[in-house]
Amino acid sequence: MGCDANLYLPLDIEPKFISEVVAAAMGAKVELVQMDGGGLRIEVTPTKACPEKYYKMESTNAMPGMLYIGIYGFWYCERVSIDGEVVILNKLHGGSNPATIALFRKVAQAFGGWLEVNDCKKDVTFEFYDRPEATMDDDAMMPQEQPHWDNFQQHIQFTTKLTLEEFLAAEKVSSANIKDVVSGNGGKYGYTWADDILRGHIAANKAWATMRARGRSQ
Numbered sequence: 001m002g003c004d005a006n007l008y009l010p011l012d013i014e015p016k017f018i019s020e021v022v023a024a025a026m027g028a029k030v031e032l033v034q035m036d037g038g039g040l041r042i043e044v045t046p047t048k049a050c051p052e053k054y055y056k057m058e059s060t061n062a063m064p065g066m067l068y069i070g071i072y073g074f075w076y077c078e079r080v081s082i083d084g085e086v087v088i089l090n091k092l093h094g095g096s097n098p099a100t101i102a103l104f105r106k107v108a109q110a111f112g113g114w115l116e117v118n119d120c121k122k123d124v125t126f127e128f129y130d131r132p133e134a135t136m137d138d139d140a141m142m143p144q145e146q147p148h149w150d151n152f153q154q155h156i157q158f159t160t161k162l163t164l165e166e167f168l169a170a171e172k173v174s175s176a177n178i179k180d181v182v183s184g185n186g187g188k189y190g191y192t193w194a195d196d197i198l199r200g201h202i203a204a205n206k207a208w209a210t211m212r213a214r215g216r217s218q
Helices: 015-026 098-111 148-157 164-171 192-199 206-214
Strands: 004-009 029-034 040-045 057-059 066-069 072-082 085-095 113-116 126-129
Touching: 004 072, 004 098, 015 029, 015 040, 015 057, 015 066, 015 072, 015 098, 015 148, 015 192, 029 148, 040 148, 085 098, 098 113, 098 126, 098 164, 098 192, 164 192
Parallel strands: none
Antiparallel strands: 004 085, 004 113, 029 040, 057 066, 066 072, 072 085, 113 126
């Protein structure tokens, strides 16, 4: 088995909203629209660089407590031990590589959480992300009503597309390098969504050419 990355998220954050942040980070069109009854909601439109399959939620009959967000597994109510304390959180799971880690960091920045970047390390370490105020109502739960609801939707819409710099930062802590996730470069993982983002930087960023020639980043 390969090395994996795990993002532990607050229990009250629904997978639908995680999917929307994933879509925005991958380059889908994410807009705010007015609902008929008032208030705002997110509307996601696939793009050529980010088709729906990259962020679509799908359930699996084999594991009732799990669903997929694109290629990433999402588990409900997972037990995790951190600093000797056992807590119950939801988990987003994928391979430990620059694409997954960069994406999971973006999701963690949106909702807060604990990110394990490489579960193959003997001493497991986590990156901790504070939960933004925009994701909570007066009871510190995911907003369901106004005035907090619109702020929550705007917060999701503010998610930006991943950059080359974020991939390079993720590479430093992953068990793989960027060339492993670029399918056109003989990559082992072939993350097409990462290809589409990375190739968009090729012409404008000389660091990419150097990195590709050497097979890894500086």
